[in-house]
Amino acid sequence: MRLSEIAVSSFARRFVATVVVLVVLVAGFAALTFLQGPKLSSAQVDTTAVVSKPGQTLRLFTNERVAAVRKSLVSISPAVPFTVSSSGQVISVQFTRPLAYATTYRLAVDGVTDPDVAQSSTLNYRFRTASPPLYYLHRSGSSAPDEIVKTGILSTGRSAIYSARRIQDFAIFDKALVVVTLDARGDSALTVVGRSGVAQSIPLPGDGTVDHVAGNSDTGILGFTFTSDGPTTKQKYSNTLFSVNPAGTGIPTPIKGVGGSLLSVLDWGFVPLTNDIVAQNIDQSIVLVDTSKANVVTPLGAYPELGAVAADGSSVVVSDSLGPLRVALPGGKATRLAASRFKGKVPYEGDAPAVVVPGGWIQDDQTYDAATGGFVSHLVFDTGGTARQLYALPNPRGTIGAIVASPNDEYVAIETTPGGATAASDGYAVNPRAKTVTTVFLDIATGTVVKSVSGFAVSW
Amino acid sequence: MPLLRERGARGREDEHRHGIRDGGPPRRRTRWLAFGVAGIVLLFVLRAVTSRASIPLPNQVQDFLTLTISVIIESLPFVILGILLSIVVQLWVPDDLFVRALPKTPMLRRLAISVLGVLLPVCECGNVPLARGLIVKGLTVAESMTFLLAAPIVNPITIITTAQAFGWTNGILIARLAGGFLIANLVGWLFAKHSNQFGLLTDRFAAECRVPVRDAGSRLEDRWKKSVDLFVHEAGSILPALFLGAVAAGLVQVVVPRQVLVTLGSNPVWSILAMMVLAFVISVCSNVDAFFILPFATTFLPGSIVSFLVFGPLIDIKMLALMRTTFRARVLLQLTIIVALAAALVGLVVNFVA
Structure with a gap:
């Protein structure tokens, strides 16, 4: 055999061996990959x-x-x-x-x-899962500025994200904060504060007061009512419902009701996850307004009180003299939330607001206390058959105000006034509160108090 | 070794006499250069005229022109850079530099050659003329192959673009570098066993290599003149191949719908094959292929992406056309088999582990 042939055959052997080894490895890994199933x-x-x-x-x-x-x-x-x-x-x-x-x-x-x-x-x-921040309004009760405070349900830290004299209310959006402040005359001013801290005023329809402020974080729309005050206004408004896109034109426009008429409301609220609002007219009639479809208005009945809209937008709570009712959205079918006996007594519900959560509702049941001759507030979780106490006020004379469930219905924030009706007010012309107002956060499942802050107007 | 060299040299003298070592570039080579340049210019002119005059072309013809020209635009700068580096290596670098600088042990020598690409940032298109220059300068064909296969991947531009595109996601960058390095050394180890190294080359190129290493001349003027001649010579070899390879790549992409390949992408085994076929067909340069394949990363598995990034720079339509200027068809077939199997294996391992 010649040298060149030996060389070539040696290369050929190595080539074939390499190919065989590679084929075996490829086949092996292909089989292993097939056998391990989807990953x-x-x-x-x-x-x-x-x-x-x-x-x-x-x-x-x-x-x-x-x-x-x-x-x-x-x-x-x-x-x-x-x-x-x-x-x-x-x-x-x-x-x-x-x-x-x-x-x-x-x-x-x-x-x-x-x-x-x-x-x-x-x-x-x-x-x-995350534990998103929550916000509340802390009024100083003195000449010091009021603060909008950022905190967490499970954290003890707090930070003031905005401070100003006489903050009336606020609404939080993804990229901005809208603050309502009161001047010395009692007129309101609307200010948008961006993430960078730059503040910009939103022009109001004239001198007057803003109330019932709410933000829809899904659409970025702010809603409020406006009541004219003084002679400088071109047109008089009375509890007229306005909306404004703080990130858009920044010019408030009235929300129209039946026949394009202005809506003068006692109370109102956004329906989460939709473009709808629920509003209670001054004649106590309650309507569902679809703001995206040329103001389609659906009447829901007439009730003395309008409560909170459920976090999933499926219902709104109203109340009459017999207690709260759950009104389905958008149909309007009303179901009475009849209070279960609490500690063997039939509680007095009155016109106290209730919040519907999965499995029942949360409300302030008031029972007669023979020892003091007055009523005592208990926050209860009512399934419709049994009532479980979530929270009892430390001071029997204290009162329970707004009840706001977290968006996931895991916690509830309750506004309490330890001194009750006798507590000193902060004296604000709009949206006043007792100087001692406190918000308590409860775990709905267990009734455990997880947090307590000096302030109110919790925004989850 | 000299015995084997002589065997391959028989009957090539005529060509040697007309080669650049004997004077100016041969007329035939100049004709090929003119063909390559004319073909490339024709494509650009056709594209410009039809788009400016709004001449309606069938979609497939438009696609063909776009795809073919894109391959040329990507490759041409690196081809020119590769030719220039080849000239530097052949005429301006001392003859024994590589022999002296590289380790003596074959294995270590190939390992060192396979990281040479870090110093020579050209993609695979430019590496062909450079590899030719290295063979002329005294490296064995197996060693030159090792450089040719490793350099497009173990290369600063390729590393940066791959890192930019994928970061450390699923180990794609590491797998590409390791895969390219190992395959290049595997091929080098394999072909080193072939004692008739010049037998791996085309007759024409082997004959050129057998001529005693050119004397660049001591005068600067002579050296520049030889550089120009060598540029024409190398460009005459490479540019026609680039033109024909780009045309073939464009044609195949028009004929074979890319969607056919994409539909195979969700299977851990077929996706690797699909990606290797895609890499073979589109003939995109290693310096930019990571960005090309990035949009596919959500559809295809990481292993198939790695196979694309390892196989494409080494074997594709354009590269085969370019390498055919240097290697015999049989060698290219053997090379393709080894690289394809090894690239598939790297991809399968990544898919299994990731």
Whole structure:
């Protein structure tokens, strides 16, 4: 054999051996890859939105297409209501209700298969939800500036994000803060404060007072009522409902009612997740106004009191002399929230507001106290069959004011006035409060007091 | 070794006599250069005229022109840079520099050569003329192959663009660098066993290499004249190949719908094959291929992305056309088999682990 032939055959042997080894390795890893079934490539969930809004979705991205996933194959701990769908390489788990704050959720999807390969696998994923900040108004009670304070439900820290003399109310948006202040005459001023701290005034329809301020963080729209004051105004307004986009034109425009008429209201509120508002006219009639469809107005009946709209926008609480009712939206069907016996007594509900949460409602039950000859407030969670005490005021003479549930219905903030009717007022012309006003935060499931702050007007 | 060299040299003398080592560039080479330049210019003119005059072309023709020209635009600067570096290596660098600077042990020598690309930031198109220059300068064909395969990936521009596109996600950057390095050394180790190194080359290029290393001349004037001649010579080899390779890449992309490849992307095994076919067809340069493939990263698995980034710079339509100026068809087939299997293996390992 010639030298060149030896050389060539030596190369050929090495070449063939290399190819064989590579083919075996490729085949081996291909088989292993097929046999391990679909794997989780990545996952996507907004850990802040998932505690604030219903219907948020966790998307699990797999490394290959997956066959349809049945709900029975999905487990979530702690258990929450959900639905499942899958398409291509994505498994979507939609949470029916907002999740709990600062909680680790573990999710397992069993029996995940490629549509063409029977080999199944289990996908595991866990995520921790956020604990978004909350805001409240702290009035100094002296000549010092009032503050809008940022804090957390589970944290002890606090920071003033804005301070000014005589803050009447505020509304929080994603990128801005809207503040209502009162001047010495008792007239209101609206100011938008950006993230950078730059403040800009929103022109009002004239001199007068602003009240019932609310912001819709989904649409970025601010709503308020305006009442003219003094001779300088071109047109007189009386509790007229206005809306303004602080990030847009910044010019308030009236919200129109039936026939394009101005809405003069006693109270009102945004319906979360929609463009609707619920308003109580001065004649106590309550209407649902779709602000996006040429002001379509739906009457909901007439009631003396308008309460809070549920976090999922499905209902609003009203009350009459017999107690609170739940009015379904947008249909308007009213269901009475009949108070259960509390400590063996039938409580007096009166026109106290109630807040509907999953499984029941929260309200201020007042029972007669023979020892003092007066009524004592108890905050209770009523399922419609039984009433469980959530909170009892330390001072029996104290009163319970606004009750606001967190967007995920996990906590409730209650405004309390320890001294009750005898407490000294801060003297503000609009939206006055007792100087001792305190907001207590409770865990709805256990009734545990998790936080207490000096202030009110909690914005979750 | 001399025995094997002689065998390959038989019957090539005529060509040597007309080569640049004997004087100016041969007329045939100049014709090829004119063909390559004319073809490239024709594509650009066609594109400009049809778009300015708003001449309606069928969509497929428009796609063909766009895709072909994009391959040329990406490649041409690096091809020119590669030719210039090749001239520097052949005429301006001392003859024994590489021999002296590189380790003597073959394995260590190839390892050192495979990181040479860090100092020579050209993509695969430019590496072909440079690799040719290194063979002329005395490196074995196997060593030159190692450089040719490693340099497009182990290269500062490629590393930066890949890092920009993917960061540390799924280990794509690391897998690409490691994969390119290992495959280049595997190929070098394999072809080093082929004792007839010049037998791996085309007859024409082998004959050029057998001529005693050119004397660049001591006078600066002579050296510049030879540089110009060598530029025409190398450009005459490479530019026609680039033109034909780009045309072929453009045609195949028009004929084979990209969607066909994308639909295979969700399978951990087929996606690797799909991505390698895509890399072969589109012939995009290694310096920009990471950004090209980035939009696919959400559809395709990380392993298939790695296979694309490893296989594409080494073997694609354009590269085969360019490498055919230097290597025999049989060698290119062997090279393609090894690189394809190794790139697929790297991708499968990434998919299994990631």
